Amino acid sequence: MSDQHLQARVASIIALGDDALVLGQRIGEWCGHAPTLELDLSLANLGLDLIGQATLFLNYAGELEGQGRNGDALAFRRDVYDFRNCLLVEQPNGDFGRTIVRQLLFSAYQRLLFESLAKSADSRLAEIAAKAVKEVSYHERLAADWVVRLGDGTEESHNRAKDGLAWNWRFVDELFAVDPAEAELLTAGLMVDRNALRAPWDRIIGTVLSDATLQIPPPVRGVVGGRTGRHSEHLGHMLSEMQFLQRAYPGASW
């Protein structure tokens, strides 16, 4: 395996881990503040699934990399420009409408991705994806049900769902963008061609939005950059919170 090939593999797995980690961190912010007690438990379950996925992906990426970094080192000791998550997941929670729309957009993508990834030639990755696909299918269901309730609920909830959609829609294109560095991985059957996921994703989202009496937003110029470390301002603040202890007490064990 060439160095470049290895680097591309590691980077693509780190991206999977970073997506889960950053969204898990965001969802964790809801804990204790959700609209109902039941939703507090549901959101925490989502967060726990995502942190679990992040742990598996990042630990694996660290092993593959072979530089002695584990999941914690990757999560807590990289700076913004080394994070590879998409911009969608780092978006602030906003209200519940914005949060749950983001969840739908991302979970539907993640479900399609993991279904394909479960057939990866990388058996370890396939194993993680096969476990995670069950989790994210539920996330997708929960989010879709709520988007429908909000969209087809009251006038206020409809408008809030619409605003949430408008906020998050800018970041959709990035989900399906294929990094040129990944070309070799696709040929080797190690990674998934995200481009191919777009059409089924559009169908899924179209159905949910139609049930929710919401319009698919007009095409916008997609905002991209997360996969190459060009993030929004939001990520830095998240990291300053998330990484505080590891930064303040270097070398300590927890």
Add this chain to the structure above:
Amino acid sequence: MYVQEVKTASLGDRPVPVVVEDPARLAAFEARVAADEFVEPKDWMPEAYRKTLIRQISQHAHSEIVGMLPEGNWIGRAPTLRRKAILLAKVQDEAGHGLYLYCAAETLGVSRDQMTQALLAGKAKYSTIFNYPTLTWADMGTIGWLVDGAAIMNQVPLQRTSYGPYARAMVRVCKEESFHQRQGYEAVMVLAAGTPEQKAMAQDALDRWWWPSLMMFGPPDDQSPNSAQSMRWRIKRDTNDELRQKFVDITVPQAEALGLKIPDPDLRWNEEKGGYDFGTPDWDEFFAVVSGEGPMAHERLTARREAWDNGAWVRDAAMAHADKRTARVAA
């Protein structure tokens, strides 16, 4: 977690009618309870029993819900992925425990919304300990160790409490809570064996949480007027001072094993009684915190009010959508 039972205004502002119970029914009820039989929701029960239970169970539920906030404060800053997952799962459990308890109280004829309103209006009490701030990561471990430890001590006997739904909720709570104390102690253990800074952090947390933890068992027995009746009704099974003594006796060796010092100059082993003598908590502070003067009391209630108010449109949307669906099916 647990709340010491504190007398509080009844739900709502209606004047409470004085109920005169049928002496024969009352005697039969007392006999059943004395024989350790369970009382179930639709069974006849004295009005005072029902009211006391609603107060105790809802205070207990409120404590779980408000208790999410001080620990939730550190989910975003948990130092490793493992600790983050553990903390989130633990705080989630507290939401679950609050929910089980609200459900149990609802079988007594009060709705969750009514109980929530009482909390948000500042009319209901919750455990005073959650009005203290969580300042460092060591607070997470220390709360698990001490606060959940004290809670378990209070809750285990409540699994045999006379009211069936409450007892069943407590069985579930106790089963789930067994991990809370262990993860807390383990987290403190790592700090105590860590760098000098970490050990100092652990000692500081113990210094701050020790006395509030002792207060969790409620005021001294001679200042706890409802205790006798609650004990007779099997909705309380040990006195506050008995539980406090038991807690001190098991916790002191745990602190010693960590190499941490309990911040009580009066603490010493009493061979004769086979337990520790210890200092008196600052009961003035306790009663002040009970009446809403805790350092974080305003923040806690404000956070709960905001969650409730900000969630109103979501709950309304769910109801409106359900109505639309029902109407569509009917059409």
Add this chain to the structure above:
Amino acid sequence: MSRELPLWEVFVRAKNGLSHRHVGSVHAADARMAIEGARDVYTRRLEGVSLWVVPSDAITASDPGEAASLFEPAEDKVYRHPTFYVVPDNIKHI
């Protein structure tokens, strides 16, 4: 004040072969929301493989005041129980 979300009773089947058992309740506006609430509240620790949710107000309970007339008459029907009958030890398979 807004309308309160209705109450649902939750029943969990711990594993196939066992009956669903009442475990508690949740508040939800519709049945799917109740299932999701029940899933996230009551099956976080592998407690079940199947859920039932029933609107609480759809349950009719017997009146505890009538417990004596409903249930105590069964007390003296000992002949319903197999141990009521004496069969010699040497008779097998019965």
